[in-house]
Amino acid sequence: MLKxxxxxxVDSFLPHMLKQYPDIxxxxxxxxxxxxxxxxxxKPAYFVTHEGLLFSKIDEMTTQHKADLTSELTxxxxxxxxxPRHPKQL
Ligand SMILES: [Zn+2]
Structure with a gap:
């Protein structure tokens, strides 16, 4: 399976990033x-998983990846x- x-x-970083923006x-x-x-x-970072065996890739993330991720999320x-794509106060 390609992932x-x-x-x-992004899923795991975003909650940490959002903590820095309490008002949004x-x-x-x-x-x-x-x-x-x-x-x-x-840039996508595709990898292949085999039969449900999930490789932990978090440690393999390069410093450059993390920097890109942080700046693009910001x-x-x-x-x-x-x-926002809706009126300010919902
Ligand atoms: Zn909203």
Whole structure:
């Protein structure tokens, strides 16, 4: 099975990033938008899993990957928080 590791990385990084932005909307729509914007910019990191055996790739993530991830998530949070796709107060 082919898997894009970046998706998992975004999923696990985003909650930590959001803690730095206590005032922004974090509804499902905004969070999904943030992920989509960041993932569209990030280089995918595909790997193959065999028969349910999941390799832990977190340790193999390079410093460059982490830096890219942080900067793209910051950019995506900024974009979405300034232009949420719904009225400001839900
Ligand atoms: Zn929202």
């Amino acid at each position: 894009n590791y970046m998706e998992d990385a 909307c974090r509804c499902e729509l905004c969070v999904e938008d943030i992920k989509a914007i960041a993932l569209n910019k990030l 950019r995506a949070i900024d974009i979405v928080s300034k232009n």
